[in-house]
Amino acid sequence: MRTPMNLKLGSRKSALALWQTHHVADLLRAAHPGLTVEIVTMDTLGDLRTDVPLPAIGAKGLFTQELEAALASDAIDLAVHSLKDLPSTLPEGMKFAGSPRRASPLDAFISTRYATFDEVPDGATIATGSQRRKAQLLHRRPNLKFADLRGNIGTRLEKLEREGFDGIIMAHAALERLEMGERVTSALPADQYVPAVGQGAIGLESRIGRDDIDALIAPILDEATMRAVTAERIFMRRLEGGCSVALGxxxxxxxxxGQWVFHAWVSSTDGQQCLHESRTGEDPDQLASALVEDFLERGARSILRA
Incomplete structure (x- = not known):
């Protein structure tokens, strides 16, 4: 099988998306000297509707549909996503092709007033666009107030000061990748504040049957990352989770x-009904499946619908 020497990568236009896509391009060029990589950018529905909270838009694949259409028409060969934005069930003909080495999966607390999230007083306002983050914070601190937070990384940081929020919650990896790691006040521990599925990982999506693309990206994929995020996506898919539910x-x-730890969380959007467990074993996929069965028996779907 002949490896293509010209490759088109699809990307959103945000600074973070472009960083991730250029990172993938650099990895591919290093693995395949002489490879020519073109980056094709486009806006997605999620990029265009920054004035509306994500759950209110009510569509799956808010940050992926346009890239998938380009894949389907061969306008691009490979789509580069933040893996947490890639739905666990993909359109017919598409597949999750893999991930390079994962960065930090943690959520970051950013504040100009408090050194840690635990110092935030009751009644304070925290801004986040994530149902999961809001529910996890409410579970521990039900007297907090919340504001919606959308836009690119720079816009969110500007809103922290302009809107007078007591703090905001963002992905730690996003700030690190854009060389803004110094803005992180403190990281939230994963065993207490379980990250989103795939958070910190880059997700590559391709068309099924493109064996040439599979061969091309094989050298840049990270085995440990793949085992972890594949198990996380099994958990999400079987519980029918998405961006509008509180699932981590x-x-x-x-x-x-040889052992793995799987942290799992589902809750109602107000954080009051909650299932939260960490389990250790040898096989990530088996851990995910066992936790799904346990959570289903304990009413996970009715909790998520709440």
Missing amino acids: AYCEPAETP
């Missing part, structure tokens, strides 16, 4: 070699 799943290598 994060799998990581345990301190004991």
Whole structure:
């Protein structure tokens, strides 16, 4: 099979999306000297509707549909996403092709007033665009107030000061990648504030049957990342989770070699009904499946619908 020497990568136009896409391009060029990579950018529905909270838009694939249409028409060969934006069930003919090494999966607390989230007083206002983050914070601190937070990374940081929020919650990896890591006040521990499925990982999407693309990206994929995020996506898919529900799943290598720890969370959007568990074992996929069965028996779907 002949490896293509010209490749078109599809990307959103945000600074973070372009960083991730250029990172993938650099990895591919290093693995395949002589490879020519073109980056094709486009706006998605999620980019165009920044004035509306994500759950209110009510569509799946808010940040992926336009890229998938380009894949289907061969306008691009590979789409580059933040993996947490890539739905667990993809359109016919599309597949999750893999991920390079994952960056930090954690959520970051950013504030100009408080050194840690635990210092934030009751009645304070925290801004976030994520149902999961809001529910997790409300579960521990039900007297907090919340504001919606949309837009690119720079816009969100500007709103922190302009709107007078007591703090905002964002993905730690996004700030690190854009060399804004110094803005992080503190990171939220994953065993208490379970990250979104795939958070911190770049997700590559391709058309089924493109064996040439599979061969091209194989050298840049990270095995440990793939095992973890594949298990997380199993958990999300079987619970029918998406961006508008309070669901988190994060799998990581345990301190004991050969063991994995799977952190799982589902709750109502107000954080009051909650299932939260961490489980250790040898196989990430089996951990995910076992936790799904346990959560279903304990009423996970009715909790998510609440």
